Amino acid sequence: xxxxxxxxxVITQIGLLVHDIEKVSQAYAEFFGxxxxxxxxxxxxxxxxxxxxGASSEARAKLAFFDMGSLQLELIEPDRHASTWREHLDAHGxxxxxxxxxxxxxxxxxxxxxxxxxxxxxxxxxTGGRYAYxxxxxxxxxxxxxxxxxK
Amino acid sequence: xxxxxxxxxVITQIGLLVHDIEKVSQAYAEFFGxxxxxxxxxxxxxxxxxxxxGASSEARAKLAFFDMGSLQLELIEPDRHASTWREHLDAHGxxxxxxxxxxxxxxxxxxxxxxxxxxxxxxxxxTGGRYAYxxxxxxxxxxxxxxxxxK
Numbered sequence: 001x002x003x004x005x006x007x008x009x010v011i012t013q014i015g016l017l018v019h020d021i022e023k024v025s026q027a028y029a030e031f032f033g034x035x036x037x038x039x040x041x042x043x044x045x046x047x048x049x050x051x052x053x054g055a056s057s058e059a060r061a062k063l064a065f066f067d068m069g070s071l072q073l074e075l076i077e078p079d080r081h082a083s084t085w086r087e088h089l090d091a092h093g094x095x096x097x098x099x100x101x102x103x104x105x106x107x108x109x110x111x112x113x114x115x116x117x118x119x120x121x122x123x124x125x126x127t128g129g130r131y132a133y134x135x136x137x138x139x140x141x142x143x144x145x146x147x148x149x150x151k
Numbered sequence: 152x153x154x155x156x157x158x159x160x161v162i163t164q165i166g167l168l169v170h171d172i173e174k175v176s177q178a179y180a181e182f183f184g185x186x187x188x189x190x191x192x193x194x195x196x197x198x199x200x201x202x203x204x205g206a207s208s209e210a211r212a213k214l215a216f217f218d219m220g221s222l223q224l225e226l227i228e229p230d231r232h233a234s235t236w237r238e239h240l241d242a243h244g245x246x247x248x249x250x251x252x253x254x255x256x257x258x259x260x261x262x263x264x265x266x267x268x269x270x271x272x273x274x275x276x277x278t279g280g281r282y283a284y285x286x287x288x289x290x291x292x293x294x295x296x297x298x299x300x301x302k
Contacts, residue, residue: 004184010220014165014250016292027290033155069161070221094292096247099165139178141167141245 005112006101006146013072013100015145017089021062021077028066028073039064039075043126050124052083057122059083074100084122084133084143098133100145106130109146156263157252157297164223164251166296168240172213172228179217179224190215190226194277201275203234208273210234225251235273235284235294249284251296257281260297 018024021039029036039062042048050057059081066073076097078085088097103109110120113134121143123132129149136144169175172190180187190213193199201208210232217224227248229236239248254260261271264285272294274283280300287295 004182006183009183009185009218011165011222011224012220014162018292024290024292031155031287031291032157032160034160067160069163071162073162092243095288096293136182137246139175140182141169141175142247 005116006103006109008101008103010101011071011099012102012147013074013098013145014068014096015074015076015098015100016095017076017078017085017097018094019077019089021064021075024075025064028075032066032068034066037064037066039077042124048124048126050083050122052122055082057082059086061085088143096142098143098145100131100147103146103148106132106146106148110134156267157254157260159252159254161252162222162250163253163298164225164249164296165219165247166225166227166249166251167246168227168229168236168248169245170228170240172215172226175226176215179226183217183219185217188215188217190228193275199275199277201234201273203273206233208233210237212236239294247293249294249296251282251298254297254299257283257297257299261285 025036025039041062042060045056045058050059052059060079062077064075076085078089080086085097110132114120119135121133121135129147132146134144176187176190179185192213193211196207196209201210203210211230213228215226227236229240231237261283265271270286272284272286280298283297285295
């Protein structure tokens with residue numbers, strides 16, 4: 001055995017698409033007895049450098065995070081611009097969008113995955129790191145997100 | 152704040168429905184550098200006492216588990232009998248079916264949830280414990296599974 005393509009198998013996040021982040025955040029907070037976190041917008045394209053299917057996109061999303069044990073549950077309410085979030089929400093409705101893994105060497109990981117025919121769907125920057133979604137649905141039955149945080 | 156309805160917010164499992172558990176197990180094993188676990192059938196109805204929407208069901212599924220950090224990823228290939236697994240797979244295709252939580256006092260937890268209008272969808276026994284799926288899709292955008300293990 002080896003460490004696999006990602007060098008990790010620790011799921012750090014489950015991402016869910018929702019239509020109304022306020023309402024779903026409230027439901028989670030009540031059901032699990034947690035404080036309702038404040039949601040925030042992802043950065044604008046000048047800062048996030050968002051690319052969806054190879055093209056720059058102004059897409060943004062409202063995000064809210066809940067600590068659920070050793071991983072985070074992420075709620076995502078996308079805007080109307082083109083993104084994997086909007087595409088998935090329109091095609092499949094609300095529900096799970098991805099599971100995420102923290103990696104080192106984002107570029108190399110993406111190259112390794114592309115070498116296996118797994119397509120980069122979307123990528124972008126956030127304060128302190130960057131993310132990439134890859135279409136792993138055919139082999140793994142769920143989309144993966146890679147997260148790389150600056151040291 | 153309180154501890155919420157379940158008394159826990161630790162996600163212990165993510166369950167995915169698949170058409171071919173052998174194939175998807177192999178893909179996970181290769182991608183993440185893990186050993187391919189042996190899948191196994193859930194118990195027959197005499198032992199599992201499976202109930203789906205209030206009626207006894209002979210439904211069974213092949214299950215395989217992968218340790219992915221502090222939680223397990225569960226692959227589920229259902230048979231043709233009536234179950235939440237078969238229903239969800241037929242309606243939505245392959246992908247995430249539920250997230251699971253280990254609880255104490257299964258009956259009480261189910262009652263509390265039913266009191267909030269959340270319906271019990273399926274329940275059953277396994278060696279060393281029992282499970283219940285509840286339809287939490289409307290508020291939480293994903294189905295929950297409760298697991299209770301004998302002490």
